[in-house]
Amino acid sequence: MTGPTQKAPRRLRGFERASGLLSTRIREAGEKRGFAISRVLTHWGEIVGEDTAAIALPVNVSYARGGFGATLTVLTTGANAPMLEMQKERMRERVNACYGYSAISRIRITQTAPTGFAEGQAQFAPAPKAEHVSDPEIAREAQEAARPVADEGLRQALEALGENVLSRHRQS
DSSP: OOOTTSOOOOOOOSOOOHHHHHHHHHHHHHHHTTOSSTHHHHTHHHHHOHHHHHHEEEEEEEEOTTOSOEEEEEEEOGGGHHHHHHHHHHHHHHHHHHHTSOOEEEEEEEEOOTTOSHHHHOOOSOOOOOOOOOOHHHHHHHHHHHTTOOOHHHHHHHHHHHHHHHHHHHHO
């Protein structure tokens, strides 16, 4: 039994968001490498741009003893290092915009082979989305099922869900 100052234990009801389950672990892993804000790791492509994110990964943030600015270490292959060298200032500005202040004063580029140490193999980018090819018969059936719904957004979501469910049933 819980008293007035104690919180009742949380009861799980149905599904939980994956981001909620993993956020603590991602934050802890990021903090071990110096990333005070794990958003730099998880949204790297949005911060520096997809072209830069395809050739570079953030691996460490190290802070100076005086505490005036940190150094962001970025991993890339040898062939891409000269291109990143020219983009360092733009990258620094974008990362600092993510932090909300001038947290990063330097960017250090580390080179390795594509099959180098473990950080070089880590992928932070989401998998590319598969193209959705819809069967007209299934799409028509899903639209018929969702037709009575008045809200446009909800109806479209239900149509997409219906197409997925119906196409999976037909594949089995």
